[in-house]
Amino acid sequence: MAVNIIIFGQLTDITGEQNLVVSDVRDTDQLIAKLNTMFPAMSGSKYVLAVDKRVISDNTILENNSTIALLPPFSGG
């Protein structure tokens, strides 16, 4: 199974892309671990996950074709 990732803000400086497809992840903990392996700088970055447009705080089971947004905090004004 595969999930779609949308990356926001300066996290795209790390991933180089705004959209990614990641396969073989069952839940958000696995997804985070996989992203940290793919992009080591991600582990030092702050962001929250939104699974299918809902911000989550606990580990969440992913479904095939789920869309996960990575949202970093912005401070600028």
Add this chain to the structure above:
Amino acid sequence: MNNKYSYERYSRQTLLKGFGEAGQEKLLRAKVLVIGAGGLGCPALQYLAAAGVGTIGIVDNDIVSLSNLHRQPLYSTADIGLFKSETAAKKLGELNPEISFSIYNERLTSANALEILAPFDIIVDGTDNFATRYLVNDACVLLDKPLVYGAVSQFEGQIAVFNFHSANNTPAVNYRDLFPNPPKENEVLNCAEAGVIGVLPGIIGTMQASETIKLITGIGKPLINSLLSFNALNNQTYEVSLQAKKETRSFIPTTKKDFESMNYEWLCAAERSPREIDITRFDELIAAGDTILIDVREPNERPEVTEFMHERVPLSTLIQSSIKSDAQTIVVFCQSGKRSLEVAEYLYELNDKSRNVYSLKGGILKWKEYHQKKETV
């Protein structure tokens, strides 16, 4: 409304179905506080004043500088060096003399925030740093006031309505439900380093004004318990829903006394390294001589530093080459003081802690701003 002039001023919006004169009356009775009269605050203030919000508060203790103007077109080049809060109120008063303004030409702190926020119905967050954002959020929760949040970075912005109790009894979400604790200094690039396209805060600040007007008049569907992201490069928007979390409340002070004893600056700043020095010490070292000053920014980075003698050794080449000079004190600086701190730590270890190695806290941008202000004030 009994005033013909007012009727004409607002006629294009009172015509609107669902808004009408009743909506206009609500705006005229409303009290809105805009915190920060910068990139977000300027457009928010302009549209709130134009729309006829009866009382508008402006909190800002900063002065207009040249690098503000690309995203703060409320100010003109002739305003450089003037206080933003006073200048904004003057211009907005010319735009709409029928409304009143409260000017707070001071920095918002945990000591004055509750008193400043208390008289207002809605708070608009146009601040430019995490410390003040968390302070404003916590104050709004404590005082139970709706917060219209906006923030920008590079080409993207975020907007949300926090702490608004809707009729369906859904618990109100606040900023800490999204990000419970402030990022550490190295987890997010700051604005001066990241940059921002000028028109973006114009869009996001205007959307904050729009959300505020919707909340006051009760029209439409404001972003209550939702976060909207906007990308200026591809015009994409993305809205996510937010949920209140029980544990969030444990981070927020519940009494005035607890709030006032919170140190938000400290909460948001990384612990100060012994390698960091402030502007005063930096200037002393420039004057003292026997100090080598190194700009570690990349060759294309501006502003140029012409005020004092220094070397330019970009970070990308510095790590390989060692410092040739045998000066006892090495001072490095960069744009915001973050990269140079890493360099300072590295050089300090490299020299077996035998030389003094310092990094300018806040970077050359803060240094220039400080000296510019000293000249103008």
